[in-house]
Amino acid sequence: MSTLALKGPYWVTARQYRRTLWLVGAAVAVSLAVVGGLRIWDAQTPDRYFEDGQRYAPDDNRGYETLRIALEYGGVWLLLLPLLVGAFVAGPLVAREFESGTYKLSLTQSVSPAAWLRSKVLTASAVALAAALALIGVYRIGWNRVSDNYNFHWSESGPYEATGIVLLAYVLLGVAVGALVGQLIRRTLVAMAVTGGAVGLALLTLGAFRWDFLAVRTVTGPAVENASAVATPDNGMFVGQGLLGASGQRLPGWFCTPDAPPGAACRPDEPVTAQYLDYHPESHFWPTQLIESGIVLALAALAAYAAFRVLRARHP
Incomplete structure (x- = not known):
């Protein structure tokens, strides 16, 4: 000792x-x-x-x-x-x-x-x-x-x-x-x-900046008007969500609604074909x-x- x-x-x-x-x-x-x-x-x-x-x-x-x-x-x-x-x-x-x-x-x-x-x-x-x-x-x-x-x-x-x-x-x-x-x-x-x-x-x-170290994963789902068709899987960390156009490009904003305020960010005239969701899986911990x-x-x-x-x- x-x-x-x-x-x-x-x-x-x-x-x-x-x-x-x-x-x-x-x-x-x-x-x-x-x-x-x-x-x-x-x-x-x-x-x-x-x-x-x-x-x-x-x-x-x-x-x-x-x-x-x-x-x-x-x-x-x-x-x-x-x-x-x-x-x-x-x-x-x-x-x-x-x-x-x-x-x-x-x-x-x-x-x-x-x-x-x-x-x-x-x-x-x-x-x-x-x-x-x-x-x-x-x-x-x-x-x-x-x-x-x-x-x-x-x-x-x-x-x-x-x-x-x-x-x-x-x-x-x-x-x-x-x-x-x-x-x-x-x-x-x-x-x-x-x-x-x-x-x-x-x-x-x-x-x-820690959640920028690794690339996010993305899941997609159908374009359901004014509703989320995708969810964060397997206890993942939600990063962002949005719409995909016919060209496959991500579109700004969310669905336009009749009661949307003036100047609100809505989808352009390009048709919406799908929704996407970015997330970090628990394996990124x-x-x-x-x-x-x-x-x-x-x-x-x-x-x-x-x-x-x-x-x-x-x-x-």
């Missing part, structure tokens, strides 16, 4: 922030207790079944409704996890050391600047990844029950990040960006704010996760490389 014990600057980092470590462990334990307790409460009320064998929770199942609410908030907190990790690394872990000058003490203990920063980055990464993995597992315990509900589709923001591996990549990005910004700014609160904003911008930007994770990890590697280059330039 002694060989597994933390040594040197790693032990110092863990010792210095032991209260934070206990807080992280308590947060995971409380999350597991809440979700596990709600699943047990939900199981006390039997489900009802449709004639085709599908089941649904009855309206008087308060455990199920409470579980849904808890997971909605839980998904938001998991989205914020990379921002919180990055802000902590940038502020208390790095910037405050420079702001107070306490980093100089570590450098007098036969510890090189690179080893000092490496201990902080690796310790923060290990703790953040372990906590993220545990929270993903807890979330999936509840999500498996409510995944067929509105706002819990596999493609929705929140469930998408909390049920795959991309959240782990964003956590590492938060650590790397925090290590870089903490050195550049060296003011605790400002570094925390800048890091949170940078990681949040990455989340929003990649979230806006993991490829999209891997592509996005690769992009985020590349950004994290660049930020980590820049952090050590800055450290080397200022403390050769």
Whole structure:
């Protein structure tokens, strides 16, 4: 066991922030207790079944409704996890050391600047990844029950990040960006704010383009006047729907109706021959996760490389 014990600057980092470590462990334990307790409460009320064998929770199942609410908030907190990790690394872990000058003490203990920063980055990464993995597992315990509900589709923001591996990549990005910004700014609160904003911008930007990584699939159906003749198959993600003309080209707008407002986008004079629907199948979930994770990890590697280059330039 002694060989597994933390040594040197790693032990110092863990010792210095032991209260934070206990807080992280308590947060995971409380999350597991809440979700596990709600699943047990939900199981006390039997489900009802449709004639085709599908089941649904009855309206008087308060455990199920409470579980849904808890997971909605839980998904938001998991989205914020990379921002919180990055802000902590940038502020208390790095910037405050420079702001107070306490980093100089570590450098007098036969510890090189690179080893000092490496201990902080690796310790923060290990703790953040372990906590993220545990929270993903807890979330999936509840999500498996409510995944067929509105706002819990596999493609929705929140469930998408909390049920795959991309959240782990964003956590590492938060650590790397925090290590870089903490050195550049060296003011605790400002570094925390800048890091949170940078990681949040990455989340929003990649979230806006993630469904452009893979080509959509298309299904077609007959042209039924003012009605949809096609539906998203096999739990897929709806992307878009429209009309096809006699030439096979997609037409703008939808069917014209007598009561359509002036200037409304309607089909041109070309006859409508069919309807189409674009969607992402559920099989696109993991490829999209891997592509996005690769992009985020590349950004994290660049930020980590820049952090050590800055450290080397200022403390050769």
